[in-house]
Amino acid sequence: MVFQGSSTAISHTGKVRSNNQDSGYAGSNLFVVADGMGGHAGGDVASSLAVSRLQQLDVPYESTTVAERALQDAITESATDLIDTVHVRPELAGMGTTVSALLMVDEYAVIAHIGDSRIYLFRDGNLTQITTDHTFVQRLVDSGRITPEEARYHPRRSVLMRVLGDMDPNPELDTFIMPTQPGDRWLLCSDGLTGVVDDPHTSKTLALGLAPGRTADSLLKQALDGGAPDNVTIVIVDVGGQHPLFSGTPTIVGSASNPTGIEVPAAKPSRTSWLHPNRQAANEPTHFEPAPEFLEELIEEDKRRNRRRRIGWIVGVILVLGMIGTALWFSYEWTQTRYFVGADEDSVVIFQGVQQNIGPISLSTPYEDTEIPLDSLSDFALATVEQTISASSLTDARRIVTSISEIAGGGE
Known part of the structure; x- marks a missing residue:
């Protein structure tokens, strides 16, 4: 049909x-x-x-x-x-x-x-x-x-x-x-x-x-x-x-x-x-x-290509992780050139770093306890310190602390 x-x-x-x-x-x-x-x-x-x-x-x-x-x-x-x-x-x-x-x-x-x-x-x-x-x-x-x-x-x-x-x-x-x-x-x-x-x-x-x-x-x-x-x-x-x-x-x-x-x-x-x-x-x-004898050579070549691809992928991942790690390290080092004035449990403290945190990781550490009691501050000064005061340098942070001390002394 x-x-x-x-x-x-x-x-x-x-x-x-x-x-x-x-x-x-x-x-x-x-x-x-x-x-x-x-x-x-x-x-x-x-x-x-x-x-x-x-x-x-x-x-x-x-x-x-x-x-x-x-x-x-x-x-x-x-x-x-x-x-x-x-x-x-x-x-x-x-x-x-x-x-x-x-x-x-x-x-x-x-x-x-x-x-x-x-x-x-x-x-x-x-x-x-x-x-x-x-x-x-x-x-x-x-x-x-x-x-x-x-x-x-x-x-x-x-x-x-x-x-x-x-x-x-x-x-x-x-x-x-x-x-x-x-x-x-x-x-x-x-x-x-x-x-x-x-x-x-x-x-x-x-x-x-x-x-x-x-x-x-x-x-x-x-x-x-x-x-x-x-x-x-x-x-x-x-x-x-x-x-x-x-x-x-x-x-x-x-x-x-x-x-x-x-x-x-x-x-x-x-x-x-x-x-x-x-x-x-x-x-x-x-x-x-x-030709039949060339098939094994092709298979071996493909194995070599796959190995090179895997090695290249691993090296690429390592390089990317290395660049990310380097960037994070430089970023952290930069934060350690910064200072701010804040409070701990009972006194005014100069902190090294920045106020932000990355999850559970704090980007600041106490640098200098000024031994100025928090209870000696006025309500306004206390609120300002607890919110933290940014400083452009360690010298600037100490100047801020001096001003707070003078205010606290005047309050007494």
Whole structure:
């Protein structure tokens, strides 16, 4: 049965990249996002080849089992396409792509996934990430070593542990089948969206209930407003719903929309580095698939980074506490240059410090007992002394005491 619903696909180069290495597809039953590996020559070719191979699956299926097997076979064949392409164009060695694909079969969604592009399901106001990122930082999250929020800003967040590339003819895929229902909104996207727009903002946008095209435009705008350092590709699929049903004409975006991106171009001379004579220059890397022996080095590097972070945090706390302590010490020393005249239980006393207290801590101490009895003072003088009299110096305090003594003597 042909899928009943509406969909859209858009792709944008972003604000930093010079070319778009993403590809996207929204058809009658099939929906795909592929993110070419930006730091490798031919990322656009890789994503285009994958979408070109997969779009042949955009037909009705008699069962979810048949559809799942078709997805697995097509993605594996895409890996063979990449390997064959590198044989013809050795300067493209190292190219690869993520693949997140969704096949609708009756009331089910058949999913295949490799890499760090994502598939989300928005249902009943809740956004759920359906696929798991095949990244180094996701392993750190799964092991409890970092939080999902820390993963968003981790310096190794783009290190892929699994990818569709030109080295492995049998890529390890995640495939599964999920029931879907009218009102569901499926979102397929490259990390150019998720790296900039967080899940709460994505959920809020999907909840507006706008048509897929307007929803995708809104998400893209948020990514661009956030700087869009990478290509952004978005595919939105509404199951049933109020919007017009799918027209039957597939939408192909990104590199796959350019026929020359799908074809393997003839080799041509290019300036190459003596370090990589068979690889043409590419943009700054956004993805990197490590060799197995490099994984332990990455883990050790992450441990060292965490230790440095903890040491830095401890040193920072010590420095802050030291500055606070120093400030308090200088403040206390300043208070000890001040004097005031007050009263103890039975006489007039010169105090060193200031009249204020910090909680239970007194900022003054008796400095000199004048031996002037309080009961020798007039009511006014006694009230004034008990309220304390500030002095600018010890000499000034003694002058005040002399005046009080004269008043007390006169009272006798």
